[in-house]
Amino acid sequence: MREITILSGKGGTGKTTITASFAVLANNPVIADCDVDAPDLHMLLHPKTLRTQEFTGPKLAEIDHEKCVECSLCQKICRFEAITDFQIDPILCEGCGTCAVICPETAIILKDRISGEAFISETKYGLMSHAFLFPGGANSGKLVTLVRQNAKEAAEENHCELILIDGSPGIGCPVIASVTGVNMGVIVTEPTVSGIHDMKRVLELLAHFDVRPFVCINKCDLNQQNTKKIERFCDKLNINIVGRVPFNPIVTKAMVSEKPIVEYSPESVVSQRIKEMWKNLLGRT
Amino acid sequence: MILSIASGKGGTGKTTVAANLALSLENAQLLDCDVEEPNAHLLLHPKITETKLVYVQIPVVDENKCNYCGECSKFCKFNAIFVTPQKIMFFPELCSSCGGCAIVCPKNAIKEKKRKIGVTKRGLAKEIELVYGQLNVGEPMATPVIKAVKKHMQPPEKGDVIIDSPPGTSCPVIEAVHGSDYCILVTEPTPFGLYDLKIAVEVLSKMKIPFGVVINRAGIGDRKIYAFCKEKAIPILLEIPYERKIAELYSVGKPFVLEMPEWKEKLGGLLKEIKESLQV
Numbered sequence: 001m002r003e004i005t006i007l008s009g010k011g012g013t014g015k016t017t018i019t020a021s022f023a024v025l026a027n028n029p030v031i032a033d034c035d036v037d038a039p040d041l042h043m044l045l046h047p048k049t050l051r052t053q054e055f056t057g058p059k060l061a062e063i064d065h066e067k068c069v070e071c072s073l074c075q076k077i078c079r080f081e082a083i084t085d086f087q088i089d090p091i092l093c094e095g096c097g098t099c100a101v102i103c104p105e106t107a108i109i110l111k112d113r114i115s116g117e118a119f120i121s122e123t124k125y126g127l128m129s130h131a132f133l134f135p136g137g138a139n140s141g142k143l144v145t146l147v148r149q150n151a152k153e154a155a156e157e158n159h160c161e162l163i164l165i166d167g168s169p170g171i172g173c174p175v176i177a178s179v180t181g182v183n184m185g186v187i188v189t190e191p192t193v194s195g196i197h198d199m200k201r202v203l204e205l206l207a208h209f210d211v212r213p214f215v216c217i218n219k220c221d222l223n224q225q226n227t228k229k230i231e232r233f234c235d236k237l238n239i240n241i242v243g244r245v246p247f248n249p250i251v252t253k254a255m256v257s258e259k260p261i262v263e264y265s266p267e268s269v270v271s272q273r274i275k276e277m278w279k280n281l282l283g284r285t
Numbered sequence: 286m287i288l289s290i291a292s293g294k295g296g297t298g299k300t301t302v303a304a305n306l307a308l309s310l311e312n313a314q315l316l317d318c319d320v321e322e323p324n325a326h327l328l329l330h331p332k333i334t335e336t337k338l339v340y341v342q343i344p345v346v347d348e349n350k351c352n353y354c355g356e357c358s359k360f361c362k363f364n365a366i367f368v369t370p371q372k373i374m375f376f377p378e379l380c381s382s383c384g385g386c387a388i389v390c391p392k393n394a395i396k397e398k399k400r401k402i403g404v405t406k407r408g409l410a411k412e413i414e415l416v417y418g419q420l421n422v423g424e425p426m427a428t429p430v431i432k433a434v435k436k437h438m439q440p441p442e443k444g445d446v447i448i449d450s451p452p453g454t455s456c457p458v459i460e461a462v463h464g465s466d467y468c469i470l471v472t473e474p475t476p477f478g479l480y481d482l483k484i485a486v487e488v489l490s491k492m493k494i495p496f497g498v499v500i501n502r503a504g505i506g507d508r509k510i511y512a513f514c515k516e517k518a519i520p521i522l523l524e525i526p527y528e529r530k531i532a533e534l535y536s537v538g539k540p541f542v543l544e545m546p547e548w549k550e551k552l553g554g555l556l557k558e559i560k561e562s563l564q565v
Contacts, residue, residue, distance in 0.1 A: 010295065010296060010324070011297075012295045038293050038453055043477065080383075091491065092459075096362055097360065098383045098384060098385035101388055135487035135488040136488045137455060140456070168453065169296070169322065170322055170451060171422060172420060173425035173426060192536040194535075197324065201321075205422050205423065208423040223536040226536060252475055255475050255506070256476060256506055258476060
């Protein structure tokens with residue numbers, strides 16, 4: 001079984017557009033949307049939920065006001081500034097439990113909290129593992145790990161050889177959870193100074209976790225000079241540029257029609273380039 | 286006032302709005318809290334005058350005192366400590382620096398030490414003070430670096446503070462926007478933009494931070510975002526049209542107000558409007 005993660009560093013470079021197209025082009029993949037903060041892939045792939053599972057995030061401290069003598073030791077010890085006026089702020093509480101052990105009156109207990117949901121669903125392109133982190137929920141890395149586990153189980157049960165993972169922007173905990181141990185990382189970048197800056201940081205991240213990197217330059221005609229810069233940079237480091245996709249408003253039209261671009265407009269240059277890129281990638285796995 | 290710029294979806298134009306807004310105000314300070322992928326400095330080109338290391342506290346175990354009772358490991362909700370009968374293992378990346386393990390240790394064998402996870406940089410770009418953070422590559426937890434950036438916040442009498450938030454809706458975003466007087470949600474009129482906007486709206490409502498929307502790349506996509514804002518009575522503060530010139534300026538790292546000065550007034554007016562709306 002192989003796992004490919006699509007990531008970018010910078011947001012809005014086209015990860016989900018590319019992942020949805022790969023899902024159409026791949027042969028019986030399992031698709032995993034690991035952008036649990038702002039999951040968008042379902043809008044293009046229209047999954048039908050087969051199984052829903054609760055996600056237990058970090059615990060939440062609760063003060064029993066009958067027992068509390070307002071000594072304020074908990075407020076002083078909490079490093080997350082989650083307790084003020086003997087009230088716990090659920091958004092700031094990390095569920096570490098330090099307040100509970102310091103409380104001389106044992107007035108604080110930790111409770112489980114449901115902070116999201118994970119789903120296994122069916123799409124016409126293959127099974128899909130995805131999730132939803134409740135707004136403001138913590139521990140997105142752990143939820144990403146659950147989505148990947150579910151995807152792996154689904155792939156094993158159904159003899160699927162490939163898992164396609166749509167990552168989130170950034171380089172922090174959810175991104176790390178979506179790249180550890182995968183076979184390939186495809187970085188979707190764009191020819192802007194921030195696109196390049198962020199790509200470099202994700203390349204470092206992939207090197208750190210020993211994941212083989214590939215680069216796709218999206219909207220490559222937006223700034224030819226910057227596209228050349230990306231090419232030179234990748235050449236120097238011996239990193240393969242697997243695709244160059246030109247800017248075209250048709251991509252937004254496909255999104256508005258809630259369809260992967262390769263299905264919405266298979267003959268468009270964008271779709272042709274994405275298909276070539278997919279072939280390129282398959283040749284290198 | 287403290288004004289944060291957030292979005293849910295990435296790449297909608299948070300940094301563009303934050304940097305151009307800062308350039309349209311007097312004495313503004315810009316705090317770039319997207320410490321995973323900071324970009325504001327790429328638009329503002331500040332002269333960096335100060336770099337500070339960001340540390341978190343992690344436990345160190347004195348193995349001479351430790352009797353491997355496992356209390357620390359039982360306590361740690363983050364699975365950062367693992368104790369076997371003869372050995373104690375610690376995974377620093379998982380540690381949340383809560384300090385609880387040192388408290389529960391019956392042998393007083395746990396002390397804390399500093400671990401470096403990133404830097405903050407401070408500098409001047411024209412009259413704007415920019416502070417940004419940079420999380421070290423491979424480090425999972427962005428929030429301590431965001432906190433460190435926010436520690437540089439100028440006092441209210443010096444001028445307005447603009448916080449550029451990371452994308453998403455989880456812990457780093459909450460850390461960034463926490464304590465703001467107002468939040469501008471930058472979105473684009475597409476299905477993805479709308480879906481992620483809805484999540485961001487829920488987060489801000491929960492946090493009780495007043496907010497309004499800036500629609501970037503207006504003209505692309507569809508009109509559903511306008512209907513949503515109308516239905517929820519969310520003010521649309523400004524629309525920035527999709528123009529190739531704006532996109533091209535961004536691609537070379539140039540804030541558009543420098544080339545299109547008419548926008549300075551619009552952005553300055555935007556802040557005035559927000560301030561007025563908050564006084565009512």
